[in-house]
Amino acid sequence: MKKQASRPIKNDRTVWDIQDYLKVAANRSCEGMRNYMLFLIGVTTGYRAGDLVNLKVRDAKEALRAKYFTIMEGKKQNSPFVREKNRKPRRAEILPKVAKELKAYIKDKHDYEWLFPSRKGNGHIGVQAVSNILKNAGLYFGLENISAHSMRKTYAYKIYITSGKDIVAVKEMLGHSSIEETKRYLGLDQERYHELSQALGDFTR
Template sequence: MAKKKPANPIKEKEAVLDIQDYLKLKCERNYMLFVIGIATGYRAGDLVKLKVRDIKGALENGYFEILEGKKANSKNIRKENIKPRIVKVIHNLEVLLRKYIKNKKDYEYLFTSRKGKNKHITVDQVTRILKDAGDEFGLKNITAHSMRKTYAYSIYEQSGYNITLVKDMLGHRSIEETRRYIGLDKETYDKYSDSLNSLIRVS
């Protein structure tokens, strides 16, 4: 069985904006899912479980307190030792969230399934939504995890390539984990592999 390829971040700002426009035209729910994902770095499994009351709390506090499922479900970490990841509700996201939750009930899932408001969409559905959007713009290996990776890669670039800052904002334990997560090692290897083209004549 072929090894599953890891999700890619969406590195180009233009592509991120194109996907937003594409999703917005098709479905407001999917557009908001993508926007929250790239603005907060929520893991997809936690993102789909958000309820309207979670958003109201974040808007009131000015921050998301993200208790990530990967840590919460780990057998190696005591529950009382888990600290939430704190993420600022940035202005543009706040504007969109206030509009999106208007007239919604506190107990409703933010991203409801078509099967009913008491059910949320699945991570597999998120992957299908984003793969479709990625295909539209010729992007490869775009999945549910691409949102968090896009969040991380954007911070990496905007911070002047401060990998330590990205590690802290993702809640990773090591810089090596963060480098692997956003594909920096592969990016470097590919760059220097391509430099070998100068050694080969094709005509």
């Protein structure tokens, strides 16, 4: 069976609900705060989960000083040589609320520590673990196909709608190489084809 693509969270209230859901857990454990911060940074920067989990506390401190993250990002490739060649820096602002929460989160943490540590304490949290956390949160609110990648897609969809469907703006903020890549990413072709197909229902009256 073909794996379903991750979906964005299109409703702002649902994004807030998931933040609150994770924050409630954050009041009970350090892991809960980690999950909340990861989601908050993910949906407001659009970085890939694989890049976010590799951050260390020193990276967060540098970002807070600069007021933006700069991450060398890129899709995972089989060859380390291809992966290194395709990686490029992308800058994303840290919003004031995110900065406030992040400062509190890293207080008393050491520079060398992982920003989002594994529950076992032997490295950083894995992308699959992030997907599991968000899948459970999504199911609680009746959402399907929510995963770690949904954070980046939620970011992209929000820009798309807020900009008046400016596909170029989305392309630039995601760091895509072409508009076609961005259209595929947002599923715009499929959405448009569906609308046109539905219009053909006029013939069935």
